[in-house]
Amino acid sequence: MKKFFRIFSLVILFSGFLLNIQAAEKIEYLKTDWSFKGLFGKFDRAALQRGYQVYTEVCSSCHSMKYLSYRNLAEKGGPEFSIDQAKAIAASFEVKDGPNADGDMFTRPGRLSDKFVMPYDNVQAAQAANGGAYPPDMSVLVKARGGGVDYIYSLLQGYEDPPAGITLDDGVYYNKYMYGNKIKMANQLSDGLVEYSDGTIATVEQMSKDVTTFLMWSAEPHLESRHQMGFKAIVYLIILTILVYFSMKRIWSRIETEV
Amino acid sequence: MSDHEYTPKSKFGKWFNDRLPLLTLANHLTDYPTPKNLNYWWTFGGILTFCLITQIVTGLVLAMHYIAHADMAFDSVEHIMRDVNYGWLIRYIHANGASMFFLAVYIHIFRSLFYGSYKAPREIIWIIGIIIYLLMMAAAFLGYVLPWGQMSFWGATVITNLFSAIPLVGEGIVTWLWGGYSVDNPTLTRFFTLHYLIPFLILGLVVLHIWALHVPGNNNPVGIDVKKPSKDTVPFHPYIVIKDGFALLMFMIVFAFFVFYTPNILGHADNYIEANPLVTPAHIVPEWYLLPFYAILRSVPDKLLGVVAMLSAILILAALPWLDTSKIRSAVFRPLYKQFYWILVADVLILGYVGAMPAEGLYLLVARVATAYYFLHFLVILPVLGWKEKTLPIPLSITEPILGGSPNLATAKNKESLNN
Amino acid sequence: MAEKETKRRDFLFTATYAVGAVGAAAVVWPMIDQMNPDASVKALASTEVDVSALNPGKTITVLWRGKPVFIRRRTQSEIAEARSVKLEELKHPEKDEDRAKNPEWLVMLGVCTHLGCVPLDQKGEYNGWFCPCHGSHYDISGRIRKGPAPTNMEIPKYEFVNANTIKIG
Numbered sequence: 001m002k003k004f005f006r007i008f009s010l011v012i013l014f015s016g017f018l019l020n021i022q023a024a025e026k027i028e029y030l031k032t033d034w035s036f037k038g039l040f041g042k043f044d045r046a047a048l049q050r051g052y053q054v055y056t057e058v059c060s061s062c063h064s065m066k067y068l069s070y071r072n073l074a075e076k077g078g079p080e081f082s083i084d085q086a087k088a089i090a091a092s093f094e095v096k097d098g099p100n101a102d103g104d105m106f107t108r109p110g111r112l113s114d115k116f117v118m119p120y121d122n123v124q125a126a127q128a129a130n131g132g133a134y135p136p137d138m139s140v141l142v143k144a145r146g147g148g149v150d151y152i153y154s155l156l157q158g159y160e161d162p163p164a165g166i167t168l169d170d171g172v173y174y175n176k177y178m179y180g181n182k183i184k185m186a187n188q189l190s191d192g193l194v195e196y197s198d199g200t201i202a203t204v205e206q207m208s209k210d211v212t213t214f215l216m217w218s219a220e221p222h223l224e225s226r227h228q229m230g231f232k233a234i235v236y237l238i239i240l241t242i243l244v245y246f247s248m249k250r251i252w253s254r255i256e257t258e259v
Numbered sequence: 260m261s262d263h264e265y266t267p268k269s270k271f272g273k274w275f276n277d278r279l280p281l282l283t284l285a286n287h288l289t290d291y292p293t294p295k296n297l298n299y300w301w302t303f304g305g306i307l308t309f310c311l312i313t314q315i316v317t318g319l320v321l322a323m324h325y326i327a328h329a330d331m332a333f334d335s336v337e338h339i340m341r342d343v344n345y346g347w348l349i350r351y352i353h354a355n356g357a358s359m360f361f362l363a364v365y366i367h368i369f370r371s372l373f374y375g376s377y378k379a380p381r382e383i384i385w386i387i388g389i390i391i392y393l394l395m396m397a398a399a400f401l402g403y404v405l406p407w408g409q410m411s412f413w414g415a416t417v418i419t420n421l422f423s424a425i426p427l428v429g430e431g432i433v434t435w436l437w438g439g440y441s442v443d444n445p446t447l448t449r450f451f452t453l454h455y456l457i458p459f460l461i462l463g464l465v466v467l468h469i470w471a472l473h474v475p476g477n478n479n480p481v482g483i484d485v486k487k488p489s490k491d492t493v494p495f496h497p498y499i500v501i502k503d504g505f506a507l508l509m510f511m512i513v514f515a516f517f518v519f520y521t522p523n524i525l526g527h528a529d530n531y532i533e534a535n536p537l538v539t540p541a542h543i544v545p546e547w548y549l550l551p552f553y554a555i556l557r558s559v560p561d562k563l564l565g566v567v568a569m570l571s572a573i574l575i576l577a578a579l580p581w582l583d584t585s586k587i588r589s590a591v592f593r594p595l596y597k598q599f600y601w602i603l604v605a606d607v608l609i610l611g612y613v614g615a616m617p618a619e620g621l622y623l624l625v626a627r628v629a630t631a632y633y634f635l636h637f638l639v640i641l642p643v644l645g646w647k648e649k650t651l652p653i654p655l656s657i658t659e660p661i662l663g664g665s666p667n668l669a670t671a672k673n674k675e676s677l678n679n
Numbered sequence: 680m681a682e683k684e685t686k687r688r689d690f691l692f693t694a695t696y697a698v699g700a701v702g703a704a705a706v707v708w709p710m711i712d713q714m715n716p717d718a719s720v721k722a723l724a725s726t727e728v729d730v731s732a733l734n735p736g737k738t739i740t741v742l743w744r745g746k747p748v749f750i751r752r753r754t755q756s757e758i759a760e761a762r763s764v765k766l767e768e769l770k771h772p773e774k775d776e777d778r779a780k781n782p783e784w785l786v787m788l789g790v791c792t793h794l795g796c797v798p799l800d801q802k803g804e805y806n807g808w809f810c811p812c813h814g815s816h817y818d819i820s821g822r823i824r825k826g827p828a829p830t831n832m833e834i835p836k837y838e839f840v841n842a843n844t845i846k847i848g
Contacts, residue, residue: 039520067337071722101732113722136532140337143523144531179541219531222340222347229348230519236702237515241508243695248501250691255295255493320713342718345709 027177029150030157032209036216039231042224043217048079050196051214054207057194059138062130062185064118067139068218071112077224078217086112093117131171133184142212142219149212151177156208159187287473292492293499294479296657300370301477302506303363309507310360311465315458317353318402325405327451329444332407333533351522357399358525359514361548364392368576373600375588376478382580384471389577391464394457396549401454407447408530409540415442415450417543421556424563441536481657482589491657542617550614551607555633557618558626568630575637582637584645592651596644603636725848727840730784738800740789743847747789747797748835749808750845753819758782760806761820771830775820778834786837786845787821793828808832 035044052073055065070090073081081089090110095117098105110117119135120126127134136144145151158177162168168182175183189204196202217223265286267273276282324343326335339346368388371377377385400418404411419436423429438445476487485491493499517525525547529540545553552569559565575582590597610629616622726743730750733739738751753761761775762782779785789808791798796812803809803816805824810817815826822831837847 067334067341069719069722071718072341075718101729111725113719140531144528146528148528226347226351226519226522230515233515233519234512236698236705237508237512240695240698240702241505241512243691243698244501244505244508247691247695248505251497251501255498316710320710323714324717338717338719342720344712344715344717346713346717348709349713 027147029147029154029177031150032153032205034149034213034216036213036223039227041227043077044213045080046198046200047210047213048217049081050198050200050207051210051212051217052079053196054194054211055138055214058188058207059211060116061119062126062135063138064120064126064135065116065139065218066118066137068116069112070110070114070116072218072221074112075221078221079214083112090114131184135185138215138218140219142215147177149216152215153208153212155183156189156212157204289494289496290488291473291495292476292487292489293495294477294485294491294657295493295498296479296481296491297477297499297502298480299502299506300366300373301479302503303367303370305503306363306507306510307360307367308465309510310356310363311458311461314353314356314360315462317349317356318455318458320349321353322455325451327405327448329407329447329534332405332447336406348518351518355514355517355522355525357402358546358548359510359517360395361399363510364395365548368392369604372603373590374478374480375482375583375585375590377580378583378588379580380475381472381478384468385580386577387464387468387471389573391461391468393573394461394464398454398457398461399546399548401450401457403530403546404447404450405454406530407534409532409534409538410527410530410543412442412534412536413539413543414545415446419446421566421569424566426563443536478588479657480589480591481654482587482592483653483656485657544615547611547615550612551610552614554610554614554626555630557614558623558630572630572633575634579637579641583641585641585648585650586645587650587653589653592653593644593648594651595648599636599640599644603633606632606636725846727844727846729844731843735783741847743835748847749785749787749789749800749821749832751785751800753779753783753785757806757819761818764818764820764822768824770823773820773822773831775822778820778822778831781839784845785819785821786834786847788833788835790832791815791828792823792830792832793826798832 035042035047055063070086070093073079073089074083074086090112093110093114094107095110095114096105097108100106120129123134142148142152147154154177155175158175160174160176162174162181166174166181168174172182172184173186174181189207191203194202194207200206220226265276265283267276267282272282321339324335324339324346326332336350339350341347343349371385371388400414404415419433419442422432422436425432434440436446437443438449476485479485488494527544532540544550552572555572556565556569559568585593585596587593590600606629609625610633613622613626613629618626723744726741726748728739728741728750730739730752733750733752735752735754736757738749740747740749742748758775761779764775766772766774775782778787789797791810791812793810793813793815796810798808798810798815798817800808803825805816805818807819807821807824808817809815810826810828813827815828816824817828817832818824820831821834823829835847837845840846
């Protein structure tokens, strides 16, 4: 059994080592302490609510969030706005509905069950309005980028003047964390851009962190229950493993063989 | 099968069993004499059965919510992740379950390689196992296409294009596989159908795999034939059941850790971007379990020969019982083979590593050397070793080395490694 | 000594079985619950209907939670007929006053309580609805009068948002 574990862990370590080399090739991102990492990681509610504000006031004019509904804003494990707040948020958007009895489309105030209103009707319209570059949907953006939250957080703060020798076309910007360093989104954040209702000072760093937290939640809305359930499941499995181990010892003691 | 006739105790049991001998089967399975010296490497058969059942059950559930249509597949997966009750849990179990399945199957295969379990009289078990492994790869590939992300789409494009290497009919076959002129909706729906079918084929083959196993009985770390039932065997229940259960639980802890804490680490970020036929991702990499074969494919500069090399790398395993000419099964008594075995393990890991790297410069060179060695191992080293190797004396029974009563020094020395 | 040994073994095995069974049950639940209505279905709880164009003596059918809802604007004679029925005559006694708070408007689930078919409007022996599947007759208040259906047609939760709009659910 000892040898079994020795070999098993060696192989696992070696594979992990291989994975690590792969990861090591990537760029060093800016680091910050994310509340949702770790065995008991949870979202910071206030950060999620602020992040939603940044998304709505800054990002949403170009980036859609097509898998989110207004009801999600009031759900457990999310920003946890009250139901009334979420209803008010939904109602502040004009939602296209229909056709009505006359066959016409019409607009009405949003309801909780509506999806987040999209800034453009389709991908082509989005491209046309943004110099040919489609602003990606942000619902699962964090999971769709190799560096995850650290990448997004860094990218938002990674705008710089291009180093000498690099010329940029019109509508292209230099960002030291972007793949290839050329990005078609201009720097959006500046200190004091939004006014947080909870009095937090809206520095670029603060807004980047808040909106990235919000994006992490939108990509992984069940993260909190996943962590909670995971802890319980693993503790349970360990207890059962111990019980089975002793039962096994007991059973095998009937014959003279080591297990 | 079982050595003794089984008669149910109750009258009804006897009546039923005379018509359908299910009770005889159950009795055979519980009493099945198993060598008592099986170590933990032998528990992966049970673990694999668990993996298969888990994939089938979670897969059935996912199929209730998934929509196999190019326009809706990605959305339906997000629907599962967000809205379906416990949908995220079931999908993460299924996605990581595929990786766990392959982890277990590789251990299972390498156990067989170490202890010579593929040798006579177990060639059929081994060949069925290779077919199961091929079907697993097919199922995994087809399943990876279903979320219809960027990796799904481009993985499907690249893999189906392998068939275009076939002379004359290649292009026609690819078009036929696609049901169009590119990977598109018809491709997705047929992939879904086949992905649904294959696990049940695997299940059937698993029954045959176990059936074929129960004819000669298990191999064991000593690799000698065991008289059964005898002092060298224990009944499957409860001895092996509880031991398999213990190993399975430890496996499940690792599994749970992936599902609950790093559910996406084995996947690729690009697969969370919806499929786009106009843009190919910067790095196309298959899932980790296919990387060694991917490395072999890329190490050959010719399109057709690359595909042939990749397929041969798997199919060569089917000829293994005849390529390995040694009469001794277990590597424990084959000092030279043991060395080459570990070199092969390292070789496959290296192939996996370079498979994940860009095919250029040093990586390409390493891939070529490792590919060449892979074939060298099976085609040259194994047959030659069988004739040349001076093996250690093997014990007469399992009980002998375990009790350490052997007059033979070498056997006594091996006691430690047998007992692990 | 031997007896003590047996007891301890029994306890160990029983505990192992019990803990294992709890885990198995916990695993089964998500597999069952996934078939219950999901979060997006539950969220679609209400539908708003504009009834300004509906004339007395007419019925419209709207879809709510995947089922038809009948909205009938009843005439004065229909209201009088519905309210005159004696409770003793009814298989499932309910006052029309309880079923239609605003007597002019009858809002009910258009689903026969027998086996779920949709009854036909202004058919049957009671000038109400008639279910073609197995012949249940409903009156102008949607109450079962004859046939195999056990209860009256169900009244969903609804309210008048304003004079012209009914919100169901």
